[in-house]
Amino acid sequence: MPIISVIIPAYNAEKTIKKTIQSVLNQTFLDWELIVVDDGSTDSTKEVVAEIKDNRIFLFSFPNAGVSAARNRGVNKSSGEFLAFIDADDLWTPDKLELQLKALQEHPKAAVAYSWTDYIDESDQIIYSGRHITLNGNIYEKLLVRYVLENGSNFLIRKDAYLKVGGFDESIFGVEDWDLSIRLSQLYKFVAIPKTQVLYRMSPHSITSNFSKQELESLRVIEKAYSQAPQSVQYLKKESLADLYKYLLWKTLAGSKQHKGLQAIRYLWNYTQNESHLLSQFPFVLKMSIKSLLAII
Helix, strand or coil: CCCEEEEEEECCCCCCHHHHHHHHHCCCCCCEEEEEEEECCCCCHHHHHHCCCCCCEEEEEECCCCHHHHHHHHHHCCCCCEEEECCCCCEECCCHHHHHHHHHHHCCCEEEEEEEEEEECCCCCEEEECCCCCCCECCHHHHHHCCCCCCCCCCEEEHHHHHHHCCCCCCCCCCHHHHHHHHHHCCCEEEEEEEEEEEEECCCCCHHHCHHHHHHHHHHHHHHHHHCCCHHHHHHHHHHHHHHHHHHHHHHHHCCCCCHHHHHHHHHHHHHHHCCCCCCCHHHHHHHHHHHHHHHC
């Protein structure tokens, strides 16, 4: 029985999934199984996967139900003690599984290991670095405010912990990994590997490029999290909203979409309504206001 089950949810991923699987094959840690869950693809995703010959790779096909359902279905087919997820267009560095597993073995009270993320374009070139946040132990309050793991291709999770919290919420789209991380952090400790090991691919079709959708789904996660949070942390909700709108503001102005100036102004307004230390953030607000106005012009 393999130690780690790696799960790839795949929908119309014929152009990228071969590279993703290769980054799993390149891992220095070898005792894994790879479960590819074809989520009702209409392209040649299944054929591309079938061409890769390795007896550790298993392909399952289901009707389309979304990425969360695909991941949960993959877990149901898994046999490993630990779970790792990677989207069908992302990449890992070769030491990702080895170092994350070592961290969990050295910290038996921790249930989740995560690393740093950098962002790549469709040509595998790094376009910018992630937040590179390193937090260990009880990080529940930090995760309420900010999604430090950044994406669903990052964490390594003890399977029993994943099952105890109920897996991915299939009603949430695009930020379901943040929701899962929050629920895990309520019960378990986290351990971080301060090294870039995840290369997250940016594309025009991802939710990270659809700011309105990302805003809507993130607000759902925040509302859900605080509806289940103890009274002692309710004061953090405005900070969570401020961080969300600061992130969306930065992403909007960094992009190249038309009409981004008006969208940025709205995000800036929402940020100022929730930032509790607004006076100290005045230089940032002024800078973003100028950038937003220039974008409108």
